Amino acid sequence: MTSKVPAYRQAQIAIKRYIEEHQLQPGDLLPSEGQLAKDMGMSRLSLREGVKTLEAVGILEARQGEGLYVKAFTFDSIFENLPYSFATDGKSLRDLLQVRTALEEGLIGMVASKATPDQLGRLEELAQNMMTKAKAGEPFEEEDREFHLTLYGPLENPFVNRLVELFWEVFHRLHGTAGVTHWNIEQTAQDHLNIITALRTGQPAQAANAMQTHFQQIRERLELSGDHLTELAKNRPKKPRGKPN
Incomplete structure (x- = not known):
């Protein structure tokens, strides 16, 4: 038996179809709420609920006193909600790290051929500050x-x-909840200095190798965190059972 499509979902589909059929572009004004509800054969309440969900995902924009507009597409709404889809467990962290590693290792070679002396200088300043701390x-x-x-x-x-910002923020948020592990933070800072040294050569392969080494350190650190939490769970004292009545 096919479940009935909720009214707000029907409204979403109808509004998106209307935008496509009328070839509306970002910034174009939609008809009034009353006219849209009439044209689509639904109540204003259902239409309003559909509009709210499309606003939330960045498809529509309601301007006070002006009306409803098609909004230019961005990934912001996806980025803002993505962190909440990850569970705070080791598997999620490893999965996220795998994607982040592929992204940064894959792009670092292009940076090697495009970075200016000023940009490299700022990166070195940041890495030196990391080492000092x-x-x-x-x-x-x-x-x-x-x-x-x-x-x-x-x-x-x-x-x-x-x-890059999203993956950094989510990874550090989850890693912070996964338990604190002791690691050589000076080595982490040195990894960043090594990346700068490799970038200054202008050789994509050297830059990729330096980034690979950095993420290998993170992977090892993550494995230690997982082992540490497992050991804590094993050694956690069990709660005494209540006495039977």
């Missing part, structure tokens, strides 16, 4: 985040920057 036993998450975002600036691709 590492030697003082201080965290350097902000510098690490800015490093990876600055790294792909030479590509002038906002989509790449948004992806």
Whole structure:
């Protein structure tokens, strides 16, 4: 037996079909709510619910006192909601790291041929700050985040920057909830300095190798975190059972 399509979902489909059939472009104004409801043969309430969901995913934009407009497509709504689709477990972290590794290792070679001296200088400054903090036993998450975002600036691709930012934020959020592990933070800082050294050669292969080494360190760290949490779970004292009545 086929389940009935909810009214708001029917409204979504009808509105998107209307946009396609009338070849509306970003910034174009849709008819009034009343006219749309009449044309689509549905109640204003159902239409309004469909509009709200399409606003949430960035297809429509309601402007106060003006009406309903087609919105230019962006990945922002996807990026904003993606972090909540990951579970805080080791499998999710490993899966995410695999995608992040493929993205950054695959792009670093292009950076090697495009980075300017000023961009490399900023990256080295960030990496040196990371090393200074590492030697003082201080965290350097902000510098690490800015490093990876600055790294792909030479590509002038906002989509790449948004992806790198998303993967960095989600990974660090999940890794933070997965338990704290001790690792050589000076080695992590050194990895970033090694990436700069490789980039200065202008050789894509050397840059890719330096990035590969960096992510290998992260993978090993992640495995240690998983082993650490497993050991904690095994050694956690069991709660005493209540006495029978």
